[in-house]
Amino acid sequence: MKIKQHFLLVAFTTLFMTACSTSVERLDSQETVDLSGAWNDTDSQLVAREMIEDSLSRAWISNFVKAEGKDPAVIVGKVRNLSHEHINTNTFIADMERELINSGEVQFVAASGARDEIRAERGDQDLNASEDTRKEMGQEYGADYMMQGQINTIIDVDGTTQVRFYQVNLELISIKDNRKVWVGQKKIKKLIKNSKLRE
Amino acid sequence: MKKIILASIFTLLTACAGHQRESNQLANLLHQQPPTQVLAQLQSTEPPERDYAQFHLNVGLLQLLSSDFPAAIASLTQAKKEMAALEAISITENAAAGTVNETLRSYSGYPTDRVMVHNILALSYLFNDDIDGARVEMLQADVSMKKLYSKGSYNGQLASTHLLSGIIYEMLDEQSNALISYKHSEEIIQKRKLSVPVSLQQALLRLSYRVDRNGQYVSYKQRYSGYPTPVSNNASQVFSLYFDSVVSNKIEKSILVPSGNGEQLIRISMPAYPNPKYRMARAKVTDASNQVSTELIENLEVAVREDLSKEYPSILLLTTTRAIAKYELVAQANEQDSLLGALVNLATALSEIADLRSWNMLPATIQFAYLETTDNEVTVDRVSAAQEKIALNIGSTNLLLISSLQTPVFHYQQ
Numbered sequence: 267m268k269i270k271q272h273f274l275l276v277a278f279t280t281l282f283m284t285a286c287s288t289s290v291e292r293l294d295s296q297e298t299v300d301l302s303g304a305w306n307d308t309d310s311q312l313v314a315r316e317m318i319e320d321s322l323s324r325a326w327i328s329n330f331v332k333a334e335g336k337d338p339a340v341i342v343g344k345v346r347n348l349s350h351e352h353i354n355t356n357t358f359i360a361d362m363e364r365e366l367i368n369s370g371e372v373q374f375v376a377a378s379g380a381r382d383e384i385r386a387e388r389g390d391q392d393l394n395a396s397e398d399t400r401k402e403m404g405q406e407y408g409a410d411y412m413m414q415g416q417i418n419t420i421i422d423v424d425g426t427t428q429v430r431f432y433q434v435n436l437e438l439i440s441i442k443d444n445r446k447v448w449v450g451q452k453k454i455k456k457l458i459k460n461s462k463l464r465e
Numbered sequence: 466m467k468k469i470i471l472a473s474i475f476t477l478l479t480a481c482a483g484h485q486r487e488s489n490q491l492a493n494l495l496h497q498q499p500p501t502q503v504l505a506q507l508q509s510t511e512p513p514e515r516d517y518a519q520f521h522l523n524v525g526l527l528q529l530l531s532s533d534f535p536a537a538i539a540s541l542t543q544a545k546k547e548m549a550a551l552e553a554i555s556i557t558e559n560a561a562a563g564t565v566n567e568t569l570r571s572y573s574g575y576p577t578d579r580v581m582v583h584n585i586l587a588l589s590y591l592f593n594d595d596i597d598g599a600r601v602e603m604l605q606a607d608v609s610m611k612k613l614y615s616k617g618s619y620n621g622q623l624a625s626t627h628l629l630s631g632i633i634y635e636m637l638d639e640q641s642n643a644l645i646s647y648k649h650s651e652e653i654i655q656k657r658k659l660s661v662p663v664s665l666q667q668a669l670l671r672l673s674y675r676v677d678r679n680g681q682y683v684s685y686k687q688r689y690s691g692y693p694t695p696v697s698n699n700a701s702q703v704f705s706l707y708f709d710s711v712v713s714n715k716i717e718k719s720i721l722v723p724s725g726n727g728e729q730l731i732r733i734s735m736p737a738y739p740n741p742k743y744r745m746a747r748a749k750v751t752d753a754s755n756q757v758s759t760e761l762i763e764n765l766e767v768a769v770r771e772d773l774s775k776e777y778p779s780i781l782l783l784t785t786t787r788a789i790a791k792y793e794l795v796a797q798a799n800e801q802d803s804l805l806g807a808l809v810n811l812a813t814a815l816s817e818i819a820d821l822r823s824w825n826m827l828p829a830t831i832q833f834a835y836l837e838t839t840d841n842e843v844t845v846d847r848v849s850a851a852q853e854k855i856a857l858n859i860g861s862t863n864l865l866l867i868s869s870l871q872t873p874v875f876h877y878q879q
Binding site: 308346347348350351353398419421423425426460461462464465 | 550551553554555556557597598599601604607608611722760
């Protein structure tokens with residue numbers, strides 16, 4: 267009887283400890299995991315890749331190369347979050363930057379925040395670096411186009427069921443004359459059903 | 466064994482009742498102590514896990530009023546997540562609530578809490594210099610209100626939320642959205658048979674003039690006459706929200722009666738709100754030539770009572786079910802042993818505790834005033850504090866959050 271009691275105690279304690287312990291599983295960053303139905307890394311990567319692929323397949327790029335005889339230089343500006351969720355647009359911008367740079371079809375210029383830091387470094391080099399390693403001011407590569415956009419959502423709710431519709435709009439605008447040379451749009455629709463019961 | 470069970474029940478009950486009492490005492494302390502001090506005391510308490518949502522709501526609000534905006538955002542976001550997770554019905558918690566008492570159910574927030582959390586979060590984002598974050602909260606508030614909407618009921622439909630949405634949209638120059646939000650606010654106020662504040666009338670005129678000068682503006686002009694044409698100028702806009710006093714706590718109403726056969730004592734406990742003693746005070750915002758007083762936009766004293774009234778049928782049903790279950794339990798214990806029966810009767814009677822949890826640190830009312838000024842300074846007067854001067858950049862848009870508690874005036878400017 268005592269052995270049985272001890273066994274039960276050990277079994278119960280083990281079960282209790284297992285239930286309370288934190289579990290961590292490493293996942294592939296490309297793996298799709300939807301927990302809440304909110305905007306996540308998969309959406310960010312998918313939208314960035316598809317939209318940049320679309321933008322690079324359009325006529326503006328060949329027109330520019332033909333006219334200027336060089337690859338266009340692009341900068342990613344602000345992507346406004348007009349959605350129902352607190353979306354970190356910086357990760358989305360970073361995804362787009364990566365897709366643009368890796369395409370090899372455009373030159374890519376650092377965004378304004380990064381430029382300020384680099385300018386400060388050049389200023390510092392001007393004072394402290396040796397003549398042969400010093401980088402001069404006024405040699406920056408000016409961007410030809412800026413990509414801007416916004417993330418919008420429409421949410422339809424009925425009880426525990428939600429339809430979330432995301433629409434990402436991006437535009438490529440010529441810095442020289444404000445012409446819009448490309449407008450892209452990507453839509454994602456999600457049906458989310460929350461359980462009516464919990465433990 | 467019996468002693469252990471009874472001791473466990475008593476300990477559990479003391480903890481439940483203890484935290485409810487403590488939370489209500491701290492809410493009352495806000496009338497005497499600054500939010501920073503009450504926050505420190507609240508954070509030193511250890512609420513049971515099922516009260517986390519209520520705890521985080523109160524902590525978040527006090528963090529906002531203590532100027533710790535990032536912490537307020539973190540706490541209120543946590544509360545929002547907890548309330549969302551608790552929307553689903555728990556079988557085990559309902560079983561516990563149906564047999565012991567309602568406090569064994571997790572606090573999932575009343576309709577007013579579920580919408581107000583977005584208001585307080587939006588203000589926290591705004592004072593943390595993140596107007597886009599505030600905008601997100603107002604969109605979420607709109608979804609929450611749609612979810613809570615039922616015909617003929619105002620539960621979870623807050624005029625103050627629509628008003629704050631309107632202000633944020635106006636600050637972002639989204640004029641159509643601002644007009645729609647102001648309209649929703651007006652609609653709720655009218656349905657509640659309250660008078661539409663002058664500042665809201667002006668907002669409707671201002672935005673309809675910008676958006677639809679020959680249509681909606683004309684009809685608003687007929688409805689709200691006597692104001693000058695809202696032409697654009699270089700004046701600064703000052704939107705002022707005033708949080709007055711602290712909303713009432715719930716109280717317990719109990720009766721203890723002998724059973725029909727006189728063998729048992731039956732206790733029934735229900736939560737209730739006391740008769741409101743609140744007297745509305747106003748804040749005043751003044752420039753060199755004009756003075757505006759804040760006007761009622763949201764009476765949370767009424768809203769929380771409506772929330773409880775809506776819950777009453779289910780509370781009554783569960784209380785009756787529980788009384789029957791407890792009666793049967795005592796009767797069975799009595800059959801085994803009369804001493805055990807008496808002990809179980811005592812435990813069942815003492816375990817009958819009303820659920821007094823609520824977001825009890827909310828203001829009693831939310832008021833609003835609007836001022837356009839070409840001055841570079843306005844003064845704020847409120848009953849509880851000395852006059853405070855607020856510097857304005859010429860042509861700026863400003864939101865002031867004024868509280869009757871011992872806090873500074875919070876100022877967002879763009």
